[in-house]
Amino acid sequence: MADSLQQAPVAEASRNGNVEEYDVLIIGAGVTGLYSLYRFRGLGFSCKSFEDASGVGGTWYWNRYPGARFDSESYTYGYSFSEELLQEWHWKELYSGQPENERYLNYVADKFDLRRHIRFNSRVESCVYDEDANRWELTMQDGHKARGQFLITAVGLLSAHYVPDFEGIHDFKGPWFHTGRWPKEGIDLAGKRVGVVGTGATAVQLITEIAREVGHLTIFQRTANYCAPLRNRPITAEEQEEIRARYPEIFEKCLETAGSFMHEFDKRSAFSVSEEERVEFYESLWQEPGFKKWLSNFYDVMMPGPANEDYAEFFRNKIRERVKDPVVAEMLTPKDHMFGSKRLPCESGYYEVYNQDNVLLVDVKKAPIQRITENGIQTADAHYELDVIIYATGYDAVTGSLSRMHIQGENGLTLQEKFTEGPRTFMGISSVGFPNLFTINAASVGNFVRAAEPLVEWISNCIAYVRDNGYQRIQPSQKSEDEWTQHMIDGGQNILRTQADSWFVGANIPGKARFLLTAPDTAPQMRARRAEIANSGYAGFSLE
Ligand code: NAP
Secondary structure, three states: OHHHHHHOOOOOOEEEOOEEEEEEEEEOOOHHHHHHHHHHHHOOOOEEEEOOOOOOOOHHHHOOOOOOEOOOOHHHHOOOOOHHHHHHOOOOEOOOEHHHHHHHHHHHHHHOOOHHHEEOOOOEEEEEEEOOOOEEEEEEOOOOEEEEEEEEEOOOOOOOEOOOOOOOHHHOOOOEEEHHHOOOOOOOOEOOEEEEEOOOHHHHHHHHHHOOOEOEEEEEEOOOOOOEEOOOOEOOHHHHHHHHHHHHHHHHHHHHOOOOOOOOOEOOOHHHOOHHHHHHHHHHHHOOOOOHHHHOOEHHHHOOOHHHHHHHHHHHHHHHHHOOOHHHHHHOOOOOOOOOOOOOOEEOOHHHHOOOOOEEEEEOOOOOEEEEEOOEEEEOOOEEEOOEEEEOOOEOOOHHHHHOOOEEOHHHOEHHHHOOOOOOOEOOOEOOOOOOEEEOOOOOOOOHHHHHHHHHHHHHHHHHHHHHOOOOOEEEOHHHHHHHHHHHHHHHOOOHHHOOOOHHHOOOOOOOOOOOOOOOOOHHHHHHHHHHHHHOOOOOEEEO
């Protein structure tokens, strides 16, 4: 399939006055945008991607902060669609870092000659549906326009970076930025007094790395996290050979699991074994790399309840063992949310940073940040002098990047207005009143590429079906959307992901409706459901 797609003739854009017209418009040239281009081009559609950045990579373009790396095993994260690509690429580390990941996506763009279908430095400001013409019209920040019958938002889960609206934020005289907009040319932090706001997965990677070079580091923490040792290491050439031979087996395994990782829950309950055996099992997982500690555990550790709390306490004790000052250790020990209710930050020496003399942890839940001053941060009880401020304050996840674009469908309704109380969609990918629009940015909170690849394939096949059967428009029926939205509410009730105040439910953004932003279903359930829909001629959608 992949090879025939690669060899298909390229459909050309047409022109309407000054505006280029395509069959398919794609926003973004990250993991899903690149694969969308490859698929649609191969299926004979004319297509173009519009990318805000000056290069490909999406998440792996923007997040160039020190320490940024995968938390999925590298060889499970790469694309699986091309055997040639799998055989050519050598993942050098078990959990590959940002520079290598960006190189990989550039390699893919070049290998499949995708770059000529991408317009870089193109920030999309609006996407307006022209009902009479059945065309989406995009307007970029520089005034450039493009029209197309179908629109794909391949903008990622976590791309709308969020900086809190602190009073005086622009008064600060030194450099300040969000981790997701790290300066491409880098920044010299050697010897500087650096402040980091936030202690999520991003901050955990960043802090560990920059603590080696800064003069003094002040960390402003609102909520402590459970963090697990990553245990990264190089992948030797021999190992890579062995991985290449096992790719079919590796991808098969990923397809079977809930979050598309290689890891599988233990079928035993935590309390079906003795305490001694339980702790021994926890300890053995602790020695394993990456998410095994999270996703290969007793199955009931991943459910709200006593097993979850038992394992949470094991984690808390690990923190207490690693941080020398007991007061600081308690500040770093999470007690207000369940283990696994947020994505588990992986670390490589994070807690030991707090044993350094030049590192200070500030509790901004107790004494919140009041304002940013010319030379630092003022909290409710002290002023901290800083040369540089780094905001590792997260993202307006999933819907944020859509809302920021002004997507206007039928009858002038915008997606932002429609999603005020939370996203109303069918399977997270389409919404009534927005014909021919597919939002693929909520593909997965698990191993992203493993879940995104089949989704991109499903959407491209769906659009090919629309074309090949003489239809012009597709959108979900009201009934499908209503039932799916209710399913999101019901299905989210008892899963860990909805139990904490995190981006999973939009709770990290002031004023955002609390609503589960990604499907509560497992990846195999989602694929099965989509397959059933496709096999029944896209039941649940209305085709015109
Ligand atoms: P995040 O998990 O949302 O963390 C944001 C941090 O900023 C939190 O500590 C938050 O505190 C803090 N914060 C936000 N507003 C604040 C305010 N007004 N005052 C003080 N503190 C404030 O964002 P993230 O760390 O960028 O991670 C987001 C997601 O990206 C992760 O869950 C993960 O899925 C992904 N990620 C993956 C990797 C990887 O290894 N591949 C690395 C980094 C990120 P509260 O907790 O109190 O809200």
